[in-house]
Amino acid sequence: MKVRSCDLLLAGASEVVSSPPHVGPLRNEALDRLVVTPFASLAIESDRIVGIGPHEDIARQFTSSVTVDVSGKVVSAGLIDPHTHLVHGGARDAEYEAIVTGASLAVSHLGGGINSTVAMTRSASDAELTFRALADLDTMLALGTTTIEAKSGYGLSRDQELRLLRVLANLDHPVSIERTYLGAHVVPAETDRRNFVDQIIATLPEARLLADWCDVFCDPVGFTVPETRAIGAAALMLGFRMRLHADQTGDIAGAALAAELGAGSADHLDYISDAGIAALAASDTVGVVLPTVALHMLEIFPGLLDGRTIEPSKPDLAERVHAMLDAGVALALSTDYNPGSSPCLSMQLVMQLAMRFFHLSYAQVWNMATANAAHSLGLGHDRGTIAPGMRADLVVWNVPTHGLVINRFGASHVAHVVKDGRVVYSATSA
Numbered sequence: 001m002k003v004r005s006c007d008l009l010l011a012g013a014s015e016v017v018s019s020p021p022h023v024g025p026l027r028n029e030a031l032d033r034l035v036v037t038p039f040a041s042l043a044i045e046s047d048r049i050v051g052i053g054p055h056e057d058i059a060r061q062f063t064s065s066v067t068v069d070v071s072g073k074v075v076s077a078g079l080i081d082p083h084t085h086l087v088h089g090g091a092r093d094a095e096y097e098a099i100v101t102g103a104s105l106a107v108s109h110l111g112g113g114i115n116s117t118v119a120m121t122r123s124a125s126d127a128e129l130t131f132r133a134l135a136d137l138d139t140m141l142a143l144g145t146t147t148i149e150a151k152s153g154y155g156l157s158r159d160q161e162l163r164l165l166r167v168l169a170n171l172d173h174p175v176s177i178e179r180t181y182l183g184a185h186v187v188p189a190e191t192d193r194r195n196f197v198d199q200i201i202a203t204l205p206e207a208r209l210l211a212d213w214c215d216v217f218c219d220p221v222g223f224t225v226p227e228t229r230a231i232g233a234a235a236l237m238l239g240f241r242m243r244l245h246a247d248q249t250g251d252i253a254g255a256a257l258a259a260e261l262g263a264g265s266a267d268h269l270d271y272i273s274d275a276g277i278a279a280l281a282a283s284d285t286v287g288v289v290l291p292t293v294a295l296h297m298l299e300i301f302p303g304l305l306d307g308r309t310i311e312p313s314k315p316d317l318a319e320r321v322h323a324m325l326d327a328g329v330a331l332a333l334s335t336d337y338n339p340g341s342s343p344c345l346s347m348q349l350v351m352q353l354a355m356r357f358f359h360l361s362y363a364q365v366w367n368m369a370t371a372n373a374a375h376s377l378g379l380g381h382d383r384g385t386i387a388p389g390m391r392a393d394l395v396v397w398n399v400p401t402h403g404l405v406i407n408r409f410g411a412s413h414v415a416h417v418v419k420d421g422r423v424v425y426s427a428t429s430a
C-alpha cells in the first residue's frame with residue numbers, strides 16, 4: 001500500500017469516540033449510540049480528517065512530520081455550543097447574591113436583569129466588548145469548545161444591535177462563530193410594543209449583512225407568537241434561518257412555532273407542551289436544553305425556595321426532556337452563556353450536569369454536545385462527527401475512556417484542542 005503523507009497525526013488514542021454516521025440530527029435509538037474505536041489514530045490534512053481507524057491501519061497508510069502522541073487519551077469531535085450571549089458589558093454577581101439569599105425580591109430576574117445588562121452593554125466601548133469576548137473565547141477553547149453560536153440582544157436599538165453584530169463579526173479567534181441577530185430579546189421599558197417590533201423588522205436587512213441567524217425570545221416575558229411569526233416571516237424572506245428562545249417561562253406554543261418556521265433550534269423548552277413536543281418531533285428543529293440555567297437560577301432545588309423569591313413551580317425539566325426523547329425530538333446541549341441566568345462558559349460542565357439532572361446516558365450527552373449541536377446550526381454535514389472528510393475540529397481528553405470526561409466533574413479534562421487541523425491549545429500538564 002502506498003504511504004500517504006498528511007499534515008498531522010494523532011497517534012494511539014485509547015479511544016476515538018464519535019457519533020454514528022448519520023444524515024440530519026440524531027434522535028431515538030440513534031441518539032443513544034456512539035462509535036468507539038479503541039487504540040485508534042487520526043490522520044489530518046489541511047482542515048479535514050482524512051483517516052480514522054485502528055492505530056496499526058493508520059500507521060501503515062499515513063506519515064506526517066507532526067505527530068502528537070495521544071496514548072492513554074480519548075479523542076472526540078470538538079464541542080459545539082449552539083446558544084450563547086457572548087457579547088455583553090458588565091457583570092451581575094451582586095444581583096445573584098441577592099437572589100440566592102432572598103435579600104431581593106428579584107421576581108423579574110429575567111426581564112429586569114436583561115435590562116441592566118443592556119445598560120452596561122450600551123455604555124461599553126467596542127474595544128471593551130471585544131476584549132471581553134476574546135477572553136471568553138479563549139476560556140471556551142481551553143475547555144474544548146470549537147464552534148459557538150453568538151447572539152446580539154443587549155443593544156435593543158437599531159444602532160446598538162448592529163454594533164454588537166459588528167463586534168462579533170470582527171472577532172479574530174480560532175473558535176468558529178455563527179452569528180445571530182436577537183433584536184427581539186425583550187421589549188425595553190416604556191417602549192411601545194408595536195413600534196418596537198416594527199423597528200426590529202426594519203433592521204433585518206442591515207442585520208442580514210452581519211448575521212445568518214435570527215432569534216426571537218418567544219415567551220410570556222418576551223414576544224408573543226404573532227409578533228414572533230411576523231419577525232420570522234420577514235427574516236425568512238431575507239434568507240435568515242430562525243432559532244427561537246421558546247417556552248422558557250411559560251408555554252405559549254413557541255416550540256411549535258419554531259417547527260413551523262423551520263428553525264434550526266428551539267431553546268430552553270422548560271414549559272414545552274405535549275403538542276409542542278409532537279411538533280418538534282415531526283421536524284428537523286433541534287431542541288436545545290440548558291442545564292446550567294436550571295442550576296444557576298436554583299430551579300432544580302424548588303424546596304429550598306418556599307417563601308422566597310424564585311417561582312418554585314417550574315415543571316420537572318427532566319420529565320420534559322424524557323418526554324421529548326421518547327417522542328423522538330432531536331436534542332442538543334448548550335451553555336446559554338450570559339451574565340444573568342448562566343454565567344458559564346463550559347460545555348464540559350453542561351455535559352456533566354445534563355447527565356445528572358436529566359438522567360441521560362454517556363452516548364446521549366456526547367451526541368447532544370457534538371453532532372446534534374452542529375445540526376442545530378446547519379453544520380452537521382461539516383463538523384460534530386469524526387469521519388473522513390469532516391472538519392478536523394477535535395479535542396484530546398486527558399482520560400482513557402469517554403465516560404470519564406462526564407463522570408469526573410469539576411476540573412477540565414482537555415489536553416489538546418485541534419481546530420481546522422491545527423493544534424491551537426494544549427494544557428500545560430499535557
Ligand SMILES: [Zn+2]
Nearest residue numbers: 083085245336
Ligand atoms: Zn438565551
